[in-house]
Amino acid sequence: MRLSKKGEYAVRALVEIGFESHLRPNTLIQISTVAQRTNIPEKFLEQILLALRNGGVLKSKRGVEGGYSLAKAPEDITLGEVIRLLDGPLAPIPCVSISAYEPCSCPDEESCGLRIAMQQVRDAIAGILDNYKLDRLIEEVKKHRATKVTEWQFEI
């Protein structure tokens, strides 16, 4: 029941990007900057941000003074959306997935007890992650960094 590094990094990067555009609206932030601040390998982060861009969560601009910014408001980006984009369906087993259903090998799907249990797990996970919006995470970071903004300012 693990979240992959890609999913983890994606959320962390998005929070950083969202936080930046909260501080300085209408500015772009570069991959290298995000990588430094979040502790994520730069080249790996690259393909994650690209996937987020193709998924419509980020937008980018090339060339000098280029970079990334959110493609929509933080309150319109859910964790569920982000994680699905990088890790695939949330459902623990394909036979309870809505977006990517596939029959399982069990002799009788209807009477499969595991399926009923996993349906509940799926609903619980989706219920949390699809209602967890990016703005909530950014708020959390904002609150926390405000207290140590003086030390933090000089770290760059």
Add this chain to the structure above:
Amino acid sequence: MRLSKKGEYAVRALVEIGFESHLRPNTLIQISTVAQRTNIPEKFLEQILLALRNGGVLKSKRGVEGGYSLAKAPEDITLGEVIRLLDGPLAPIPCVSISAYEPCSCPDEESCGLRIAMQQVRDAIAGILDNYKLDRLIEEVKKHRATKVTEWQFEI
């Protein structure tokens, strides 16, 4: 957020074994029989049942007329226990795991928004799976098979 085949098979096999000892108390059931009825590759099932045995969920008897049976009452076996035995911790990321905590690479764990969200997911998953007992699954199968017991009887 996937459940492995091992975890999936483990639960399905346990339901079958539990169902058998409900029908015919005090009898043992062999790996080969379970494999046939559940559609699980026999040799793979072998190492799963072994793990369950070492985890105290099953007990076995060797030799002719040997086989497996539950080591405790179905109402004392939870899905959480079984899945943890074969798939490790339920937590999506190690930094929210209780049984296998490990710090994550993020710069500030305390203000990490992802961590807070994942903590909720962890609690939700554990809340469901640790309260889902094997007897509930067996009951489900019993109810369902009762209606077609006549056809089913001659399949063996």
Add this chain to the structure above:
DNA sequence: TGCAATGTCGATTGGAACGGTCGAGTATGC
């Protein structure tokens, strides 16, 4: 006692997924 049936266990394998890197290509602004 000896054999066949059965469970136990370790080693191995093929393949996919994961985590990560490299280098060439392309758009942009000055």
Add this chain to the structure above:
DNA sequence: GCATACTCGACCGTTCCAATCGACATTGCA
């Protein structure tokens, strides 16, 4: 036309997964 950035595809080592094989230990029974 050059520096700066994103884009894209190939690659690589490791780990994990699902599954298999073969050897061995134990037991029941003739």
